[in-house]
Amino acid sequence: MNNQTARIVRTRAELRDAVAAERQKGKKIGFVPTMGALHDGHISLVEKAGDKCQCVVASIFVNPTQFAPGEDLDRYPRDEEGDVARLSAAGCNLVYCPSVEEMYPEGSLTNVRVEQMSDLLDGIYRPHFFYGVATVVARLFIHVQPDVAVFGEKDYQQLQIIKRMVRDLGFGIEIIGGRTWRDADGLAQSSRNAYLSEEERTRASEIHSALHRAAARIRIGAPVETAVREARTSILTAGFSKLDYVSAVDPATLQDLPDGPLSEGQGCRLLAAAWMGSTRLIDNLGV
Numbered sequence: 067m068n069n070q071t072a073r074i075v076r077t078r079a080e081l082r083d084a085v086a087a088e089r090q091k092g093k094k095i096g097f098v099p100t101m102g103a104l105h106d107g108h109i110s111l112v113e114k115a116g117d118k119c120q121c122v123v124a125s126i127f128v129n130p131t132q133f134a135p136g137e138d139l140d141r142y143p144r145d146e147e148g149d150v151a152r153l154s155a156a157g158c159n160l161v162y163c164p165s166v167e168e169m170y171p172e173g174s175l176t177n178v179r180v181e182q183m184s185d186l187l188d189g190i191y192r193p194h195f196f197y198g199v200a201t202v203v204a205r206l207f208i209h210v211q212p213d214v215a216v217f218g219e220k221d222y223q224q225l226q227i228i229k230r231m232v233r234d235l236g237f238g239i240e241i242i243g244g245r246t247w248r249d250a251d252g253l254a255q256s257s258r259n260a261y262l263s264e265e266e267r268t269r270a271s272e273i274h275s276a277l278h279r280a281a282a283r284i285r286i287g288a289p290v291e292t293a294v295r296e297a298r299t300s301i302l303t304a305g306f307s308k309l310d311y312v313s314a315v316d317p318a319t320l321q322d323l324p325d326g327p328l329s330e331g332q333g334c335r336l337l338a339a340a341w342m343g344s345t346r347l348i349d350n351l352g353v
């Protein structure tokens with residue numbers, strides 16, 4: 067437990083000076099971008115950054131460009147005071163809380179799009195999403211200039227897209243994935259779990275259980291498509307109102323795997339997105 071309160075900076079200029087001062091002391095800069103409403107999963111990313119770096123910066127910015135009209139931008143949970151307290155306790159040194167104008171100066175025309183990987187899986191259902199994520203993360207990287215950045219594996223497609231963007235644009239930042247934090251029944255922790263009613267919450271963990279069973283089936287040689295089909299049925303039977311997808315993909319390229327049992331040494335990642343009432347939940351699991 068850390069007793070220091072993290073310093074809040076709101077402008078790019080303040081951030082640049084604060085980071086430069088730490089760098090001058092020879093410190094390595096670790097970065098954890100967030101949209102706030104922090105849970106244990108976020109805190110574990112901050113701790114992971116702290117294991118690798120002597121100065122940890124977290125950002126809190128609810129990024130409007132990754133929400134489509136009609137999505138939950140306005141009701142997205144916000145608690146800056148509580149978030150800063152949790153970040154401080156986890157050893158975070160600086161919290162960057164920019165305004166929309168700071169991130170997107172008036173007249174901004176430049177965006178980042180990672181082709182192909184952004185059009186699969188979640189990209190089919192939320193075509194704006196990875197476009198907004200890559201754009202804001204690129205801008206945050208330019209503002210913070212970290213040595214290392216940590217992203218949760220819960221957003222597996224996002225993590226792979228960021229890795230690809232960093233490689234393609236030569237950012238020179240080491241990208242690290244942090245494991246998914248789960249409640250006791252297996253539901254992945256997410257800021258959006260707060261939208262679930264008590265009754266929805268009890269059923270929501272089936273998205274994880276279904277992937278878990280599918281992974282076990284594939285591991286013992288079941289054809290990928292059979293295991294995926296069973297997972298789809300289980301999720302819908304558990305009371306999810308709509309299933310966007312369950313897919314078995316190559317862990318790095320995110321391309322669908324051919325049907326049949328996995329071949330020797332072949333990687334596989336299972337990903338799913340489904341709606342519990344008006345709440346969209348995503349999850350994924352390595353096989």
Ligand code: PAF
Nearest residue numbers: 099100101129199202221
């Ligand atoms: O994963 C998130 O919380 C967001 O997509 C991110 C990476 C902070 C960009 O807004």
